[in-house]
Amino acid sequence: MSTFFDPDTVPLKWDPNPGYYDIVAEDMSVWHVPNNFPLEHWNLAAILRYHTDNRFLRLYGGNLFQLFKQYPVRYNAGSCSNRGPSIPIVYDHGEESTRMLYGANSRAEFEPGFITFRAINNQRAATAICSGVKPAGCNAEHYCVGGGGYFQADQCGDFPSFHHDRLDLKGWSASKEMTEAAVLLFYR
Template identity: 85%
Template sequence: MLYHIFLFLVVLVLVERGSFAASPLEIVSVNEQLAHTEAVRNDETNQTLARTNFERLERLSNRSRYVARSCKEIRDRYNLREDGLYYLTTANGMVYQTFCDMTTAGGGWTLVASVHENSIYGRCTVGDRWSSQQGNNAALLDGDGNWSNRNTFGTAEGATSDDYKNPGYYDIAAEDMSVWHVPNNFPLEHWNLAAILRYHTDNRFLRLYGGNLFQLFKQYPVRYNVGSYNNRGPAFPIVYDHGDRESTRLLYGPNSRGEFQPGFITFRAINNERAAMAICSGVKPVSGWNTEHYCIGGGGYFHPDQCGDFPSFDWDRLGKGQGWSASKEMTEAAVLLFYR
């Protein structure tokens, strides 16, 4: 565009001189000037972009200087309100990086874990860190035991592409939880907008269980043959930040919808085969024992067709939303767990 404007001006000048014809030397000179102008402009643009990227990276790197145990402490102590990756420090001085949600319901939410189904067809195989990577084994009732141990794995930035657990899972003393269901493989900067569901608790229930899920599952272990249907763990109401009870209900199979009440988060729900799921995220079982179709995580021993981080979300064909199968949207979304 600038080239054509410049050329038009040259033509006007030539017209004013009484000539429509320009010599070859004049045309070459004009082209050289245009090329020089464009090169200068591109160089200035590249320098501006490089300076902007450097300033952004420097600003992000400076976050490592903040000292805090949680995103809430970073928000309160340093008055930072931008979502993104931050550095936290455990009580023992270990420094780790995680994602902070600084905007939802006042902000200060620390990402501590994600449950990502590596292969819905795999039955307690590699990648099923929240159930068992050692197969469906009656001798390993707790499976990998990661709901109640200090193992850590994965990265915050890759939390929608693989399982994730950081030291905050057991180190932070929190009051509430937030949960995001984010489609697999979405980049961190788009998690908020991409989430099919986002909700949180506001009743400070974690104070009753030691301040985190590590302590809660010490009290309510996830293992086989834990007792009757009525012996499941606690359930708490949630506040929706994106989605609602009806959209939650429709994300699971039609048979499952008659067994739960949406609008809750439930811990250690027991199924008909006496295996305990870790979390029913977004729902509370009320009239059935088929929790493997709408709850996640668990131990290392299930019915053979149920084992895995998403134990039996594909019972009636993967992602078809029919019978007992969860929807494709729910099956192919990572469950991100936050504390505050």
Template identity: 55%
Template sequence: MPLAGLRPQQQQQPIYHQAGLRPQRQQQPIHHQAGLRPQQEQQQQQPIHHQAGLRPQRQQQPIHHQAGLRPQRRSSSPSTIRPGLGPSGRGPPATSAAEIHTPPLGLHDNLEAQKLLDKVRHVARSCKELKEKYNIHNDGLYYLTTTRGILYEAFCDMSTAGGGWTLVLSVHENNLYGKCTLGDRWSSQQGNNPNLPEGDGTWSNKVTFGSPEAATSDDYKNSGYFDITAKDVSVWHVRNNAEMKDWTSMSILRYHTETSFLTSHGGNLYQLFKQYPVRFNVGVCNTNKGPAVPIVYDFGNAVNTANLYGPYSRNEFTPGFITFRVINNEKAPSALCSGVSPTGCNTEHYCVGGGGNFPEGAPLQCGDFAAFGWSGYGTNQGWSASLDMTESALLLFYR
């Protein structure tokens, strides 16, 4: 029987019900007791920044994240970016804090980008191929590729005698008083040394150096020197430090060959100098010289050519030729005689390049321009070349 005035109880209640307290299903963590919001699960102890009320960082963010900039997923090349589109080409470009005050690309910038794309879009082995295959007629810098797929930049003369000429080398005398010293890449940079008969060996190796834009300020040699198969050469003598756009107007002599002579010598000078090594004691004067090829003048003539060299030199060459691998009285070779065919044996005064040993007055004849200043720098007296010739770079092209 229930007691009078009391509601029946289905079962005995726990003590805390009797005290008016709410039941606890299970012992709560400390943060519940402190009135904090519970965390549904904690897989591991939380880092300090959680305890301090800071938002967690999943990983260290790059600098552009910290600056409020949007990240770039990958760098886009010019060929993947179209005006008005983002790097992906599918939507509007992202605007960052750094871009707010940056003006958009102007017409000039777009034209320059287009010029760059035009230069790399064609695959060609030479400037001649660029002209014939892609109908390109403008002089300037273009990218060419070797047989092994190596890309390099070269200057193309698309105007002279039908165009299609590829600049492959320049010989520049940086210091006529430095004898086979630093910068004499077409002879020797290691001093006059009988133990180095070929010097640096540049005429018959595949070492490249320099840049086409600096071809009148330093020695230059690109991959086309040994990779292009050509028939003829063109030579420009351009005053030192001339800007590329002024090469034609600052030339003192320009000519080319038309006999296809390279066809008989492997198609380039690299192969020719394998047949005619530029090495000390490889032969004797006149008997063992390489080919002498008649030239066609594009600027200048035979008389002007002769006058670029000293009066004594004029007595032992015939102008109107380009000659390869000649040997002087002391059996020292020179690689190239520009505009002339030697008949005498003092070739160090009017031919360029060489090996590593010039015995006469050693080391006074050792260097890229050998003994051009034998009777004084640029005096054009005795054996000395003119100042114009001494202070001009020799640029050689293939076609």
């Protein structure tokens, strides 16, 4: 049985996702799943799967909504050296490939094995999540997702500058696998 989006049944007023606001969790899992894979194959198809296991969400109100209240994702909310927490991760799949999913220039700016929240770039724009990495540089737009605030005109969307050099894995550009995957966040 498949489901689809029916615009005639959409309510006029959208309510926020109750999971983001209301669920209280201790840890989270992140999967990077290539687009257009059926749900039953997500586990095997994922290019990265990892989780936290240190109950870090207890320190930040139990969910991402509360964490981002402490570390807002907006322009000029911090600086390159004033980012949110970096939490160690346990890889379920992809540990050996994390570094290679990002461009050559990006690889010198991060340490694999973490999930980082609210990283700030040189232009003081905030990105929401650095998936699988802990930034050591100030060009988070090339390896972190989500965003708030100023990005250059050609940097928009949830992957603000993953195709900066327009070539797969050249310069600042991430791999095609990374840019064409959905980032799935699960509370644990």
